[in-house]
Amino acid sequence: MALTEFELISRFFSRPETEREDVVLGIGDDCALLQVPAGMELAVSIDTLVEAIHFPPDTEPESLGHKALAVNLSDLAAMGAVPAWATLALTLPHSDSVWLEAFSRGFASLARRYQVQLIGGDTTRGPLNITVQVHGLLPAGAALRRDGAQPGDLIAVTGPLGDAGLALLALQNKYELAEFDSELRQRLEWPMPRLEVGQSLRGIARSAIDISDGLLADLGHIAEASGVGATLRLARLPLSRGVARYVKETGDWSLPLSAGDDYELCFSVPPARRSEAEHKALRAGCKLAWIGVIDVDPGIRCLTADDDLLDPVSRGYEHFHHP
Amino acid sequence: MALTEFELISRFFSRPETEREDVVLGIGDDCALLQVPAGMELAVSIDTLVEAIHFPPDTEPESLGHKALAVNLSDLAAMGAVPAWATLALTLPHSDSVWLEAFSRGFASLARRYQVQLIGGDTTRGPLNITVQVHGLLPAGAALRRDGAQPGDLIAVTGPLGDAGLALLALQNKYELAEFDSELRQRLEWPMPRLEVGQSLRGIARSAIDISDGLLADLGHIAEASGVGATLRLARLPLSRGVARYVKETGDWSLPLSAGDDYELCFSVPPARRSEAEHKALRAGCKLAWIGVIDVDPGIRCLTADDDLLDPVSRGYEHFHHP
Numbered sequence: 067m068a069l070t071e072f073e074l075i076s077r078f079f080s081r082p083e084t085e086r087e088d089v090v091l092g093i094g095d096d097c098a099l100l101q102v103p104a105g106m107e108l109a110v111s112i113d114t115l116v117e118a119i120h121f122p123p124d125t126e127p128e129s130l131g132h133k134a135l136a137v138n139l140s141d142l143a144a145m146g147a148v149p150a151w152a153t154l155a156l157t158l159p160h161s162d163s164v165w166l167e168a169f170s171r172g173f174a175s176l177a178r179r180y181q182v183q184l185i186g187g188d189t190t191r192g193p194l195n196i197t198v199q200v201h202g203l204l205p206a207g208a209a210l211r212r213d214g215a216q217p218g219d220l221i222a223v224t225g226p227l228g229d230a231g232l233a234l235l236a237l238q239n240k241y242e243l244a245e246f247d248s249e250l251r252q253r254l255e256w257p258m259p260r261l262e263v264g265q266s267l268r269g270i271a272r273s274a275i276d277i278s279d280g281l282l283a284d285l286g287h288i289a290e291a292s293g294v295g296a297t298l299r300l301a302r303l304p305l306s307r308g309v310a311r312y313v314k315e316t317g318d319w320s321l322p323l324s325a326g327d328d329y330e331l332c333f334s335v336p337p338a339r340r341s342e343a344e345h346k347a348l349r350a351g352c353k354l355a356w357i358g359v360i361d362v363d364p365g366i367r368c369l370t371a372d373d374d375l376l377d378p379v380s381r382g383y384e385h386f387h388h389p
Numbered sequence: 390m391a392l393t394e395f396e397l398i399s400r401f402f403s404r405p406e407t408e409r410e411d412v413v414l415g416i417g418d419d420c421a422l423l424q425v426p427a428g429m430e431l432a433v434s435i436d437t438l439v440e441a442i443h444f445p446p447d448t449e450p451e452s453l454g455h456k457a458l459a460v461n462l463s464d465l466a467a468m469g470a471v472p473a474w475a476t477l478a479l480t481l482p483h484s485d486s487v488w489l490e491a492f493s494r495g496f497a498s499l500a501r502r503y504q505v506q507l508i509g510g511d512t513t514r515g516p517l518n519i520t521v522q523v524h525g526l527l528p529a530g531a532a533l534r535r536d537g538a539q540p541g542d543l544i545a546v547t548g549p550l551g552d553a554g555l556a557l558l559a560l561q562n563k564y565e566l567a568e569f570d571s572e573l574r575q576r577l578e579w580p581m582p583r584l585e586v587g588q589s590l591r592g593i594a595r596s597a598i599d600i601s602d603g604l605l606a607d608l609g610h611i612a613e614a615s616g617v618g619a620t621l622r623l624a625r626l627p628l629s630r631g632v633a634r635y636v637k638e639t640g641d642w643s644l645p646l647s648a649g650d651d652y653e654l655c656f657s658v659p660p661a662r663r664s665e666a667e668h669k670a671l672r673a674g675c676k677l678a679w680i681g682v683i684d685v686d687p688g689i690r691c692l693t694a695d696d697d698l699l700d701p702v703s704r705g706y707e708h709f710h711h712p
Contacts, residue, residue: 097468097470112509141419192441211418
């Protein structure tokens, strides 16, 4: 007989990977009960991973457990928040204890690393669907938002772009890599949220976002929310060897510009605070790349090494469609 | 071309059905930012509705929007919390603006009624899956929990049991009703969370739960969490005319005992506070039924009018299986 919802949850997700003092009541009642310290704001984000849309059907469940939490923590990172609690709504085609064991291992391991406590969930039967909501805390007024960029701000990213997209192309046999090393695959399946650097940028960055849908789309969100535009220098985009080779071979910039799934942060700072941002980021384990500047004209422009505007096809707008 | 995630969300879910002052930042950034007043605890619950498991494929989307929020608000009701914010993770097979319009109408209407603001969401493509998380507030230490029931406590429910199950049987043509009125159908498709009565029971009830999985299962959760048992008197269960007739005709008590989906509250109070609970509930628009008593022996016993124990088949354990 299939496990009931209650049995599934209690068996796999009640081993407290973290026990936080601000959790008055965790899994097991109608609601979890939580304490938010005075003077702190609560940051909340929810994200869903759907089989065949966000990951191939044969994806390792341990990496799925990791990634489902990681993509949510990445949203907290982009606000500069410190993670606290998570909930998990898991829809599974059937009760598979091997799958669940691996999934919860991946989830719990990342949760432990950032002191995130799983406080509630719902397990239902149906086509595989993984929804995680995360809750983080940060001092009132200190959040990094999308709407604060100003003309003249310098734009930085926290790491190489396009690796996850390249790994996906390789897994789908659409591109043959010189070397498909485990590091590249990790970038797709085990992304690490940039929490430390996000937190370190509070009070310095004027706007921030995490790159889940691709640099152009996500920087576009900052530009739109802030009522500004941006100009990027392609030569300054941080690229891994694999992505650099792909761009050189194909002339196609879609991987670093539009593929997404990298979960690096993109943010803007006033020029006077550039070195401060660099210093803070380095201490958080992260080398920044300064890729462009916020300007007045709406839209995102990409300049080649010859100062030419990159054409739309090479930007890859049609390659990747995010449902 | 299909609407993108961003367009979907902004088109249907950014019309603020409620604008709360404790929402620093709503939909549109990486996270929502929220304020929890000092001295208050945050209550959180997440629930998923899956097509063909929780509702038939031809269910009216407006009622789905209502029910997806209602079943979550019911968890807040069971804790005595006051609703504040909701997030929505919606997985849809395709962008269907007619469906979305109706769904969001049902969702927004209930949200407005209880001053709930939608603060975030994720819209993805895939088999229909609706996950809602709600957030409520209540004074620290005041929550109604499952684990406080004590032997001698009287057990009450807030309304008739089995109506949703009967409506489902009728819709599936498994039982022919004398009259399938709109009221009965509403009990299945438009359940109303018992928020007012839940809040009014703070400081009076020693334990509470909402009946989503059926009275025996949910009272069983109270009994297990509290380390007690319970004895119910079947003659005291509040039944609608339709359910009473079904039980009389079939001798099968599974509808009121095990069908679930009624979203009434079940709670226990010390005998001395019975009339106080009745009074508060009445003021919250709700006539209580006193259906039994908490006792020491583990398990839930059901006594017939002749003081006999009801047999397991009539309890309906095998009829309804909640995945």
